[in-house]
Amino acid sequence: MADDQRKTKKTVTIYGQQYKVVGDESEEHVEEVARLVDEKMNELHKLNPYMDTTKLAVLTAVNMGHEYVSLKNLSYEQKEEEE
Amino acid sequence: MADDQRKTKKTVTIYGQQYKVVGDESEEHVEEVARLVDEKMNELHKLNPYMDTTKLAVLTAVNMGHEYVSLKNLSYEQKEEEE
Numbered sequence: 001m002a003d004d005q006r007k008t009k010k011t012v013t014i015y016g017q018q019y020k021v022v023g024d025e026s027e028e029h030v031e032e033v034a035r036l037v038d039e040k041m042n043e044l045h046k047l048n049p050y051m052d053t054t055k056l057a058v059l060t061a062v063n064m065g066h067e068y069v070s071l072k073n074l075s076y077e078q079k080e081e082e083e
Numbered sequence: 084m085a086d087d088q089r090k091t092k093k094t095v096t097i098y099g100q101q102y103k104v105v106g107d108e109s110e111e112h113v114e115e116v117a118r119l120v121d122e123k124m125n126e127l128h129k130l131n132p133y134m135d136t137t138k139l140a141v142l143t144a145v146n147m148g149h150e151y152v153s154l155k156n157l158s159y160e161q162k163e164e165e166e
Contacts, residue, residue: 036152
């Protein structure tokens with residue numbers, strides 16, 4: 001499908017595992033996201049060396065979600081102020 | 084410590100597992116983030132019923148990271164336009 005051919009297909013390495021990411025975003029975007037997740041998992045592993053990989057990954061997701069929600073609420077507050 | 088007493092300590096359930104989250108954010112913020120992560124993990128599980136939990140969690144982290152980076156870049160573009 002022509003539509004499918006335009007999608008970015010990129011293999012990234014996160015915490016030593018390879019993942020194939022398919023999406024509408026640029027390769028740079030996919031790489032930036034993968035690097036962020038990889039860095040956060042390694043950082044959490046250093047802080048909690050005995051934590052299993054699933055928990056590390058869930059806490060990384062929580063951390064990414066926290067960054068997202070914080071920025072979303074900040075953008076919303078700024079928009080409110082402007083109006 | 085007084086500083087520690089002001090921190091939010093909240094137990095949340097994500098994908099059937101309990102996690103104790105400690106942070107400077109409100110309980111509502113912690114709950115919103117946990118709900119987002121839980122919903123995304125369950126959504127990815129429905130799409131990939133045979134995927135193991137670690138991979139589901141990593142892909143959830145990638146998804147949250149994607150939302151964060153997209154919003155961050157959007158905010159930056161809007162700021163550039165305003166200047």
